[in-house]
Amino acid sequence: MTAWEGLNRRKFPRVNFPCLVIVQHDQSAQDTILTHTENIGIGGVCVALKMNLKMFAPVNLELDLLDGDNPIKCKGKVVWSIRRKSHETIKPSFHDVGIEFSNIQPADQKRIEAALHSVIRKGYKILKE
Numbered sequence: 797m798t799a800w801e802g803l804n805r806r807k808f809p810r811v812n813f814p815c816l817v818i819v820q821h822d823q824s825a826q827d828t829i830l831t832h833t834e835n836i837g838i839g840g841v842c843v844a845l846k847m848n849l850k851m852f853a854p855v856n857l858e859l860d861l862l863d864g865d866n867p868i869k870c871k872g873k874v875v876w877s878i879r880r881k882s883h884e885t886i887k888p889s890f891h892d893v894g895i896e897f898s899n900i901q902p903a904d905q906k907r908i909e910a911a912l913h914s915v916i917r918k919g920y921k922i923l924k925e
Contacts, residue, residue, distance in 0.1 A: 810837040810923045813915050817843050818858040818867075819895070833859075835923055838909045840872065840896040848891045849874045855895060861911045868907065870900035 812835050820828045834842040841859070849855070852873055859868040876894040897905070916922065 809912075810835040810842070811912050811915060811920050812923065813912065813920055815841075815862060816860040816867075817841060819843060819845070820856040820858075821849055821853060834892055836908065836912070838905055838912065840875070840894060842892055842894050844890045845893050846890055848877050848879065849893055851875070851877065857895065857897070859908075861907065863907075863911060865907070868900070868904040870904065871898045872896055873898055 813833065815833045815836060817831050817833055818828060819831060829845060829847075831843045831845055834844055836842075836859075841857075852875070855872050855874065857868075857870050857872050859870075861868070872895040874893060875896045878892050880890050880892065
């Protein structure tokens with residue numbers, strides 16, 4: 797068992813690590829959304845969106861880890877979406893949308909894992925839920 801697996805038994809442990817993300821949910825430029833991660837793991841991201849995306853909808857992703865390297869480009873699919881409660885004071889009209897990576901290059905997945913290990917060493921917490 798690696799140290800990563802020992803910290804959290806989720807299939808894809810997540811960290812509150814803000815990255816810039818471009819989500820394209822259709823083939824037109826008007827369906828391109830610039831947002832940020834709420835959290836990220838090696839298997840996917842949770843992003844904050846002003847709109848809901850359909851379950852299992854395919855998306856194109858461009859993920860900037862803010863590490864000075866080129867953004868990671870891959871495909872993904874929406875695996876869950878939850879509208880924030882109206883009584884929340886921060887972004888109440890937003891949706892938290894979980895996107896699972898698909899068709900991601902192994903080198904890009906290793907880069908995400910290295911970034912997560914780095915921020916965990918700096919004190920970022922792994923989410924337990």
